[in-house]
Amino acid sequence: MEITGDEIRRRMIEHESLGPGGLKLVGATITGQLDLSDVVAKKPLVLHDCTTESPVVLSRAQFSLLDLRGLVAPAIEARGLAVDHHLRLSGARLSGAESIDALHMRIGGSVYLDDGFHATGSVTLSGSRVAGVLACQGGRFEGGLNLVDLHVGDAIFLSHGCEVSGGAHSAVRMRGTHVDGQLIFRRGRFTSPGVALDLRHMSVGKELFLPFECVDGQVQLEGLTYEGLPRDATVDDWLTALPTRTPYYATQPWTQLAAAHAAAGHERDVRRIRVAQQRDLRRRGRLSRWGRVWHLIRGVTVGHGYRPGLALVWLAGVLAVSVGVVLTSGAVRCSVVEQIGYALNVATPLVKVDAARCTVDVTSGAGQLVLASTWLLQVLAWAFATLFVAGFTGLVRRNA
Known part of the structure; x- marks a missing residue:
């Protein structure tokens, strides 16, 4: 089945003539460009397993539901897109240098980039608001995943087969992002010759699941906050990762880790964390020569006050x-x-x-x-x- 992009646009503009299920196409070849920018259609748009040779444009469009599962296209431009319920891109295959450019979206449900999703270029959802979950299990992102200043109401799943590599700044860039629920990296794979995970100034409302063995590259953790104890990594894993896997010394990740264990009543671990922090400060911190000598004396004699x-x-x-x-x-x-x-x-x-x-x-x-x-x-x-x-x-x- 073939259909033009102009025909789809016309039908969505005349959405009042569509039934409650909106417009649904399965396995269609879309000729010409599918440009739905500024279309306001409070009906679902479902394009299952459809193919187009031109980028799909959805900027500032509004739908009740947008289901593009299995879409094959060069790219998707969706700046300012608003969807009342879910945005589904499960199994989509995007081949452009900027596979998804979706700044400042407003999604009332969840975003699914999972179940075989594959983007050869960058995927950007920065500045967007997602009320539900961001699900990337089983997704493959070869040009990096940019989630700067994202707000997710439930949880972010970069787990269970999610693979992210490339990226101009880091493989996964989540600086300033806030998630009300969990942030889960379990059984994912994040690869970069530089920074693999940029989690600076990120806020996690509940647990953080971060096994360091899934990260091939450096991790930026300055300003990252989370509730409870971090999961999927032991205290020893953190004491190894903070001084060796982060690009520079920063006080806050050590303080956050110590506070989490103090709240759990793990005083022995708190002392271990504080002593390891002081070692990292002496090795990588900005201390003067005499400050470094005095720091060494304090460490050797009283463990910086934690081992009197x-x-x-x-x-x-x-x-x-x-x-x-x-x-x-x-x-x-x-x-x-x-x-x-x-x-x-x-x-x-x-x-x-x-x-x-x-x-x-x-x-x-x-x-x-x-x-x-x-x-x-x-x-x-x-x-x-x-x-x-x-x-x-x-x-x-x-x-x-």
């Missing part, structure tokens, strides 16, 4: 060194037990043991070495004790 017990380990090491210096010097005159007490006295803050009978031969080089080293060890011991108290107090305050 490390300071006690260092304090124990200082005491052991003090005992070793005193016992091996030969310059301290008293019994072995009293020498150990003397070493603890000179190095341990606040705690004192009886070693009154010990004397140091300060006239010898060994005695002078003992005095100098114990002074230094005492300073270190006080420093580690103070770091422990400060770190422990800060940890208690954060957990209060």
